[in-house]
Amino acid sequence: MENRKIVVIGGSAAGAKAAARARRLDPQAEITIIQKSPDLSMASCGYPYYVGGTFGERSQLLATPTGVVRDPQFFQKTKNIRAITETECVRIDRDNKQVACRNLQSGDEFVESYDKLVLATGASANLLPIAGRELIGVTTFLTMQDTDFLHDRSVSGEVKRAVVIGGGLIGVEACEALRSRGIEVTLVELEKQVLTFLDLQLGMLVGNHMRSKGVELRTGMKLERFVGDDGKLTGVQLANGETLECQLAVMATGVRPNVEIAAAAGLEIGNLGGLAVNASMQTSDPDIYAAGDCVECTHLLTGKKTYAPMGDLANLQGRVVGENVVEGNVATFPGTIQTVICKVFDFGAGATGLSERTARAQGMTDIETVVNASPDKPGFMGAKLLISKLLVEKSTGRILGYQCVGSGDVSRQLATAAMAVRGKLTLAELCCADLPYAPPYSLAIDHFIASAHIMDNKLKGRLKTITAEEVYARIEAGNPPCFIDGRGPDEHEVLRLGIGEKYIPLGMIRNVLADLPQDKATEIVCFCKISLRGYELARILEGYGYTNVKVMEGGIMAWPFSRER
Amino acid sequence: MENRKIVVIGGSAAGAKAAARARRLDPQAEITIIQKSPDLSMASCGYPYYVGGTFGERSQLLATPTGVVRDPQFFQKTKNIRAITETECVRIDRDNKQVACRNLQSGDEFVESYDKLVLATGASANLLPIAGRELIGVTTFLTMQDTDFLHDRSVSGEVKRAVVIGGGLIGVEACEALRSRGIEVTLVELEKQVLTFLDLQLGMLVGNHMRSKGVELRTGMKLERFVGDDGKLTGVQLANGETLECQLAVMATGVRPNVEIAAAAGLEIGNLGGLAVNASMQTSDPDIYAAGDCVECTHLLTGKKTYAPMGDLANLQGRVVGENVVEGNVATFPGTIQTVICKVFDFGAGATGLSERTARAQGMTDIETVVNASPDKPGFMGAKLLISKLLVEKSTGRILGYQCVGSGDVSRQLATAAMAVRGKLTLAELCCADLPYAPPYSLAIDHFIASAHIMDNKLKGRLKTITAEEVYARIEAGNPPCFIDGRGPDEHEVLRLGIGEKYIPLGMIRNVLADLPQDKATEIVCFCKISLRGYELARILEGYGYTNVKVMEGGIMAWPFSRER
Incomplete structure (x- = not known):
């Protein structure tokens, strides 16, 4: 029997993981990664910390824990995977099970045959449909190239003021990175709050914290156009006519899945614009799988499709795909509960499950929420504040969502809640939860349990x-x-x-x-x-x-x- | 109708919580706490950090977050609860629903009537049945008085060498506290490892870390006797004849539930020596409830009774009791999964669910384990190490236990695992778990999920x-x-x-x-x-x-x- 041919389009998170997983399960397969970027396996979630100066070596974004850069030679030597960089896939020929590829440097085209094809084509940054975005100094913040640009500009000393457009995860992380470099930063956001995975109150608290760190916040504000001089950015004009002077502008206005070649090949695209896959991460063509930022996946609480372009999910999906292309559909990725966390200066901020806004938008009415503020630890151990919002289904007591922000240990809170949501735990169970307690780590009644207690009091009518x-x-x-x-x-x-x-x-x-x-x-x-x-x-x-x-x-x-x- | 009379014996964690909870639900009840110690609501889990100098003010162990000491006046003014300190309950007269109490200062006796009685009598430290334990310099480490003694000796400068006997939670915390004061410390432990809630390998890793911090470990070693001169401790003699010179010795050899007055009143005592209670925390007398270190409770994984004298459970049980004495048996404490964590110098160490040792002792054979070591975060964010052991039921894939030690974020790992155990999650679910990921907090594939992946590979025969x-x-x-x-x-x-x-x-x-x-x-x-x-x-x-x-x-x-x- 001939060796199995596996071609993976995309070599960042999902693609690299799928290829490595397939290799481990089939030492004989011929595995090829086609990667558009010059780099492979980039730790893209780490980009803001390189821009902000948390660490100085660019190569750390591309290296294994022991410091070996994951370049094509690394993939060949340690994994026996052929990785072809600076090359894009231009066409999928499903009938002949081939992909046509083009080297971006030479323009040369070539064809690769596959038995199984993996699409891990990722996402592209949304561009604002406004004038001036071609000016030098205007950038997105998604790729390694964006990162290099932002890093170079940040350390150049030439940028005194920057404007970040969009207060989502990337926008907020960009604000912190630029502030860390001593740059004056204004954040312009269309909504009334940053981080709209949080409900308004918690989102506003994060915004207040950003203000306390010197970020000027312009929420509920639209951008009119970028303003320039001699091809260089000099400011941004807001919808109210005001112009903010700046030498750098970051468009952090979301991403959209890269599905062009898949759509051109007739693969099914979902209603949200991502590739449609089943629980085995298989597209409408049984020999083509997909994973990462290019796919839609199931929201485990609503049962509906959602778009969740997150680095951890890309890896988990990639692992499932790597397994399934070798062994048939033995593994599944059931879906997401949309757990998210980010660092915002001295705050952590995150959510899991549904927010009240999302739940109400789904037409859910059998819900109750409670906001709780309390320290994460005893005062004598250096307590820091946590503020959270718990969402439960009233009739069953089931936990549907949890948000948490503050200077305390938000990460543990969200990990706890994510597992509680996933395990379909009820309020009665949370009220007696047995969590790890010692003064260096939590209060005797952990903040999460205290939130459940307050909800319990509220639902039982003991607390209005x-x-x-x-x-x-x-x-x-x-x-x-x-x-x-x-x-x-x-x-x-x-x-x-x-x-x-x-x-x-x-x-x-x-x-x-x-x-x-x-x-x-x-x-x-x-x-x-x-x-x-x-x-x-x-x-x-x-x-x-x-x-x-x-x-x-x-x-x-x-x-x-x-x-x- | 007359106001309900609630008498609570014990005013530390469980008792104070039960009283406060009852007050909130019944503003008219007459609530009395009888407390043996001079102090109330002591943060006893914080004692080692006061001894070790993490904070300097003794009152912080007794104060609210805003710094108000929880003395009888505080209980009266803010909660309308009568708290009588330095008084012990000497007899329960169930027929007449009265308790006889004695003031420990004056010796005066008095009687309190109750409609509902709460026993929160706590635990006492086990004493080694060996010679010399009356010598000055030999102490247990359980009460505020023990804490004051250890604090005073530690700061006196007179103690150069100390011996801690028993490598459980309290013993290990005592070692760190004394080392923090510059004292040479030897730990003597009967078993081959410290922290026997961990299996041998992880327990030994904690021991190695303690050694690296200057603690001399004598595992697998028995104590023969305390040696003194002129009534003062000068050393401890080991079973091998060797004598370790020391000026201070801490007996940290476990605790036993205080059930004497309950037993004398004919209340049912469990096989493990603790008060027997049902899920409503009700003793064999329906008008008497109990909570905290004096009770046995159900282990949710074995279904058997266990003794789990932990501060968090005492509070959760106290809350259930406070509710049930006012409203009838509306609340339950279903049991524990024995989640535990402690700080050991730069390590966290803890466990949830069953260890392999405990599972095998229960006769379980349908189990598999895996040990995983990996960083908690990307290297560029300052990764620290986590080493964990996962235990699953082979036939169902259900997670039964998890242990974790290391310098990384052990607390989040254990909180995650505790909820996974409680939610009866399976390996397949853990392999695709949606946990909060961002580089400041975790790897893209969290250590916990990676542990599940290794187990998955192992169970599927892909990894020997x-x-x-x-x-x-x-x-x-x-x-x-x-x-x-x-x-x-x-x-x-x-x-x-x-x-x-x-x-x-x-x-x-x-x-x-x-x-x-x-x-x-x-x-x-x-x-x-x-x-x-x-x-x-x-x-x-x-x-x-x-x-x-x-x-x-x-x-x-x-x-x-x-x-x-």
């Missing part, structure tokens, strides 16, 4: 809450309730909302009942720094017969709007 | 492995296989096992086939730093017809025995 967003809307509407801040006087001095709140330290409440509204039906909203004392206050007031007492979820630490101090 | 323990036994038996270390020459210089291995860098293997054993059935064991290249080597050798090739799990980084460099 109001969100910061609802409070703000009430104030804006000129109809504020009676606010009570349960913290001590020293705390008010440092930090306060200034929304007309009364200051009644928790320990004093039983002494000042006469000062409270005498109408027991008055709406009272209690809070404190994180609303734990606010909760105690509320229970005490209820004990004294007040019938309309609410706790503001997350307290002052989760308040995303402007405040007095 | 041998553990370090098996390799060592083969060497000891004088029957070593052919060892191949697949690392580069520069790496051998820095670190090597010296077990007769051949050095064949992965990229060279295809060139040196002639130097390998010509008998294709020869047993060959491949490894490298973490055995990833070892795996590649093995697949290549199999491709060349070798039929008995194995990979040493975890490679050199997981090798717990002595080595050449």
